[in-house]
Amino acid sequence: MIYRGMDQAALDAQHDLRAAVPRFPEYAASWAARSEAARSAQECRLDIPYGDGPDETLDLFPAEPGAALVIFFHGGFWRAQDKRDFLYPAPAFLARGIAYASVDYTLAPAASIDEIVAQSRRAVAFVARNAAGLGVDPRRLFVAGHSAGGHLTAMLALTDWSVLGLAEAPMCGGCAVSGVYDLEPIRLCYLNAVLGLDAAAAARNSPRRLLVASSRAAPPLVFAVGGNETAEFRRQQDEFADAWRQRGLKLTVVSQPGEDHFSIMDRFAEPTSTLFRAVADAIPAAG
DSSP states (O other), X not given: OOBTTBOHHHHHHHHOHHHHOTTHHHHHHHHHHHHHHHHHHSOOEEEEESXXXXXXXXXXXXXXXXXXXXXXXXXXXXXXXXXXXXXXXXXXXXXXXXXXXEEOOOOTTTSOHHHXXXXXXXXXXXXXXXXXXXXXXXXXXXXXXXXXXXXXXXXXXXXXXXXXXXXSXXXXXXXEESOOOOOHHHHHSTTHHHHOOOHHHHHHTOHHHHHHHOOOOOOOEEEEEETTSOHHHHHHHHHHHHHHHHTTOOEEEEEETTOOTTHHHHHHTOTTSHXXXXXXXXXXXXX
């Protein structure tokens, strides 16, 4: 038994999401096609650099000047997927007058988790500093992410932004969909052959542990995990949500009982879904 009563095979199975959801190739193909359609149908500024690295770019769908902005970080266990396949939520947000950006970061093993977290912070700081030129309201930057992107969203919510030279936290809120909040089981499972986490790196990049150690204020968050996801993903959200509330921080949990780890992202992009409405309603109005 290596983690919470699980042996290696059981722990690996909890994180082998493509085996758990055999329809993943269908979801991925749909996301790519819908993202291409969104790029074709609406104005989209591609590959805006937010840092010096070749992967440090974002794609932006602008709305009216001074609009709120959703900054989205994709999943893939920090080692797979690409921002251009996650443009398909843009039309739903644009219809609400909200701009949308999808962010790339360097994937493992070319980058460590420390480096990926640093890149995500640079992306949000870049948007905050350049909000006027990007046509967005710096007071209404809402971060969202799926899976590994949910982890990054939580890390950003707990960031000390003064270290990056910002006088105020740039996030007005965030949404973590099917996120990972404690990296210790990630370190112990098959994924670590690519990620290369040691115990110290897992601890300093675990939002659950940072939350316990920090007294810093944090923005309100929206959480969602599918009822058909593995027990580990449901446990991760439940425990982090409890800790978030215990700190007196604002949190909305959106129940998604019939969704798996990938179908839940369709709800994120669906204007009539409870998840999309919770995210859109969490973004402050102008003024």
